[in-house]
Amino acid sequence: MWEKAINEEFVERCKNLKKTGNIFNPIFYIVFTRLVEVSSIINEVFLATPEDLEEMFKTRKDLLEIDLKTINETLRRAWKFEIERGVKYNFSDGIEDLMYVVYRMREIQSTIDEMIKSLVKEWKKSELVDIYFSLLVELLELEEKIQKEVEREIALENFVRLAKELGYNSDFLVKxxxxxxxxxxxxxxxxxxxxxxxxxxxxxxxxxxEEEKRFVLSALKVIFGKE
Known part of the structure; x- marks a missing residue:
């Protein structure tokens, strides 16, 4: 159900961030903000009313959501440091992906807000908590899926390079x-x-x-072998 809020392009960008070693994890960031919210509901910092729900969303936007101006300024200073010191940060390899996910996260969070409101029928604390736990489970499952695909794709890239070094046609492995x-x-x-x-x-x-077939099968066993 919640996958409607997150499109495939966002998922691909999240994967790219992992591949470039970027420490920012967009999915876990969304999980964190929603954990803060459900904790506030459980502890009755905010009550299960339409007014309090809107106020809670506003509080998240004011205090927890990443500000694009702050990101831009941080990147500007990082680039300046790179130039002055001759040091290259790994995260700079994925700047385009980082900016994309930061920009899209606002839209995703707003979509999730609307979905939560549409699912509430009785405005009870237990109902809201159940809705949030459903969201959190799907987000964590998505993160697990992304991590698995990243590990697979990195392994594939390594074997493609090896295939070329050995003189094999890497297309068979990729296909x-x-x-x-x-x-x-x-x-x-x-x-x-x-x-x-x-x-x-x-x-x-x-x-x-037969030789190339054995190579392909051996590579696939490593790529998929943990499953």
């Missing part, structure tokens, strides 16, 4: 990954291929020789 990445148990198809049984990879890997 195999694309075929399996949406599967519930991708490793099962790798195991089927290893024992000579038909899998979703059979048609593609039939175009390779």
């Amino acid at each position: 195999s990954y694309e075929i399996l990445k949406s599967e519930n148990k991708p490793i099962n198809h790798v195991r089927l291929e290893e024992v000579g049984e038909k899998s979703k990879l059979s048609e593609l890997l039939a175009q390779t020789d």
Whole structure:
């Protein structure tokens, strides 16, 4: 349900931030702000009324949401430091992605606000708390999914480089990954291929020789092996 608030482009940008080593985690930041809110509801800092809910959202916007002017000034000073000291920060590799997610987070938070209000029927504390916990669970599941995909993609990139160094056609590995990445148990198809049984990879890997096929399957076992 809550995925309506977060589009695929935002998810891809979050993945890019992780790949460049940026310490800012947009999903956990949203989780943090919503944990603050649900804690305020549980402890009755804000009551389960339309007026208090609006006031709580306003408080978050005033105190907790990242200000774009502050981000811009921080980046300006960081760039100045880089130039003056000849030091390059890792986070500067993902500036475009960082600015995108910071800008989009305001819209996402506003969308979540509206969704919360639309779900409230009885204006009871227990009802609001349940709504928030539903949101938090989905956000944490999304973060886990993003982390898993980042680990997969980094491993894939490493094996693509290795394939090229060994003189293999890396397209077979990339295409195999694309075929399996949406599967519930991708490793099962790798195991089927290893024992000579038909899998979703059979048609593609039939175009390779045995040595290259072994390389592709070995790489896929590392990429998907923990699942």
